[in-house]
Amino acid sequence: MANSKFEYVKNFEQPDKLLPNTWVVVRIDGRGFTKFSTKYGFEKPNDKRALDLMNAAARAVVSELPDITIAYGVSDEYSFVFHKTCALFERRSSKIVSTVVSTFSAYYVHYWSTYFPETPLSPPLPSFDGRAVCYPSVQNLRDYMSWRQADCHINNLYNTTFWALIQQGGIEALEAEKMLKGTLAADKNEILWSKFNINYNNESEIYKKGSVIFRDYELVQPGTHNTATEVDKQAQPIQQSKNQVDKERKLRGKAQIVVEHLDIIKDDFWDQRPWLLSNKPGKGKALKET
Known part of the structure; x- marks a missing residue:
């Protein structure tokens, strides 16, 4: 392409490459979802339809992007993990984030009528923002995932107690906040049980643990491998031929x-599923018939 006097504007572009040989986590969040959930009457403390919709959109993202090894979601957020050997988009932050956010947003709108058939969308439409963070080791990655799930439990226990006080206890939001200020998990469990006969342990797992999405293969016996150590020992990604890369992508594409x-x-979760860390397709039940 011929040069022009306007080409100087390219000098304003700044490099946005992510660190090589690191786990890349793209975390997305709903923009203004407090108002959005009120507008469409989401049930409190949890709306199963809204969570199923988030999961459907996230599952579609994982299906379209085989370099995602695992995803975890709760409420209006989702984290998508790209394996450390991934060279997708030349590891450019803007491209990875924009691809995940746009794909997720498109499927969220696409599936809306499936989960909310009686309430069609109207402007402003739902949208999401995102960011990419690099984690150098398996332990860093697992600690990140653990942090999100621990937050899920903490927030859900609070919200379950808060809304029980309002919906069943008949008190105002400010009074419920004041009552719960400084309380521990045991205190909230006691309030739920003594005041409302609610055993928090019996709440649905989707609310207490959130949702995890991954390609499913035959489980492996714990203790028969040490995938995390092997992955962390790799000074750089193992070089594979194009045929090998294509073959493994096709296998991942066929997995359930x-x-x-x-x-x-x-x-146990990670030990039984070494493919999540190795990025090597597993064996057995997950392969679809061809």
């Missing part, structure tokens, strides 16, 4: 993508 509500803080 599941939405589960599991404990991802304990070791």
